[in-house]
Amino acid sequence: MSKDLESPYVEGVPDWDALYRARGDEVSTTRPIFTGDVFTGVQLPGSTGRTKARSVVVLQHPCSMRTNGVDLAWQVLVAEVTNRKEIDEPGWVGGHYNLMPLPDIRPDVTSQSQHQA
Template sequence: MSHDLESPYAEGVPDWDALYRARGDEVGATRPIFTGDVFTGVQLPGSTGKTKARSVVVLQHPCSMRTNGVDLAWQVLVAEVANRKELDEHGWVGGNFNLMPLPDVRPEVTSQSRHQAANFDNLYTVAPDALTSRVASLSPFGVNLLLQRWVHYSSRVVVPTHTFHEQTVAFYEEADLIEEWCDETSGDDLRAETQACLDWLRADRDGTTYQELLKNPQSHSMIRRTMRQAQKNGTRVEND
């Protein structure tokens, strides 16, 4: 079934940009930590026991890494990321099953670190306060490819990326909304603003919530428009 693995190639041409939502200076500090986020400078031991600064990618689902929607669990599952030359299409779909390639993850550099890959053989659980220097966030397609390769390596089952998308799209949109909310408020307390956005999303509205409606992509533009209007009007949960 390995031939069913997907890749960022289309008609033999790679589209590395399709893997990423943001890289380098594009990465927003207000965005909640999400599956596929890449961090640098994490002090971790290697196979010889030597501890050094390493790069990692978050593997956990956003729900499983948070107990209340805001605070991260005391440990988060990550995989080590290291330099790795970019792969051709066959290298994506027909091999390297223990890797999630991250080509052009550091487009601003010309050294070997421009192209990297996550290694599912090098797993760690890390404390949230170690995840401070985020250098990339994956796009929905990138997140789904990561999950596809991780699940395939763990089970030898190929799950289509569109199936992952059906399960992750609501959480990805929620992260987008929280980031926009926090950017707009520009408050000093990021946790408080994140909680305020979640309270707004979770507020009861005739037996449902905007958070529940996020499961339907057709509702996304309406919710985003309503949120922007609520912020413009200074509306919070208590008088929404």
């Protein structure tokens, strides 16, 4: 049994679309919030207490982020999403256990900041 992780690469070429159900304008504004959803421009304080616009990914399970099964809780567990370099195929299959790669999360951006984690 191989110890390699699954990879979005097909014959050496990345298929980033296989990782996402929807990005950018494809996301319905009426869709409920789920684990893994990424939000940009969220005003949050950092470790220094300075508030600025940040990108975050939702970590909390949908069942625990709703107070009565319907209404969203006042606070939801998230992690900051930052720019990262694109991970090549050996990097994917060998494991990056300390981060959640989000390649091409911003398909409208052509700079390195389209790849985040």
